[in-house]
Amino acid sequence: MSSTPSPVWSNPAIKWVDRRMPIFSLMHKELIVYPTPRNLNYWWNFGSLAGIALVILIFSGIFLAMHYVPHEDMAFASVERLMREVNSGWLIRFIHMNTVSLFFLCVYIHIFRGMYYGSYKAPRELLWIIGVIIYFVMVGTAFLGYVLPWGQMSFWAATVITSLVTPIPLVGEELAIWLWGGFGVNNATLQRFFSLHYLLPMVIFALVFLHLWALHTTKSNNPLGVDVKKKADTLPFHPYYTMKDAFGLGVALVVLSYFIFFNPNYFNHSINYVMADPMVTPEHIVPEWYFLPFYAILRAIPDKLGGVVLMFLSILIWMALPWLDRSRVRSGKFRPVFKWFFWVWVADFVLLTWLGAMPAEGTYVTMGQWATAYYFAHFVVILPLLGWFEKTKPVPESISAAVTAGHDKEAAA
């Protein structure tokens, strides 16, 4: 396809800037006329939604930081003061807390969408890998943020997670002391966690920029998984997808507002409204919902080091997906067997989420072990085998051919 000519700007200020630094032409090319597959469904809304959630988190976080005091004696009180005495302080905090859940939900749907439609396959491998790196940084950022209010769950989550490094041979104990800045989670730990929690969202932001750069180089995949071949396969991004994204954003904001205004502590643990006490361990230490599947994998292995390694591998393995899945057909739509295994894997992920919230005893442990085994078998056994044995359905020749075929059928009916 031919590249789009730069627009002629009538506004003299825009013209002046653009001649010296063509930022308006770039935005016009990448956000307005950008050729986007014409058949994207609503599962393609979640990337931009995740981006908006990130921006809300950064803005609300900046305002929270104006009132937060990163000191072990004052952190908890400073958050309580914010909630009770600062004008709209409660609102800023509830926006920040609940948008984290929206962010993770969007990113999970975004990842699963990519898995179903084979968006990780060539030529989008690097785009996918950058995505997995973003996810790792998100996990780190959310963990650090959860420690800051210095409630009981904050303190004990920090203790459990940082102690995971102790079984590392030779350096484990030293590493934990280095991370804590002392002989346990203490004031120095809180201060470095605050500093890093402020920094990492900016790193995520930069990574998202690279992610979008890679996306605009390879262009979007689509539900059919066939490449764009002609102009008729695409639509300009604006107004078609700006409007579709705006509609999705409207729906997401309604749901988010419900939680912020009517059920703000739904995703929180009540014990985190008790100030951190190193002398009292809570009965159950349960992470936030978005970490639960990985927590279940961690606890499925009786050996602590083995559990830690497997937990990291469970995310790292996503990076290898472009090479583990050998099927020549991209979209799950034309892969009748893969489709089923995909949903079984999603069910397994949900099961692990549930198990992560259960106490680590009896049948829960056994179920966790089976669910973990299946989680990995999906990637290292099922996907490679499907690539060899699955009989796929015929793939349409182009996006526009498939779209008009649908119209023809409707007209005949």
Ligand code: HEM
């Ligand atoms: C801060 C988190 C993220 C943001 C803001 C973000 C943003 C976006 C946006 C705006 C798009 C284009 C619209 C769409 O396809 O939905 C996109 C595409 C994509 N993202 Fe992300 N993303 C994030 C995380 C991830 C993660 C964690 C992964 C994978 C592990 C990932 C993998 C992909 C892939 C493969 C595509 C191309 C999809 C296609 O064209 O079918 N992203 N991302």
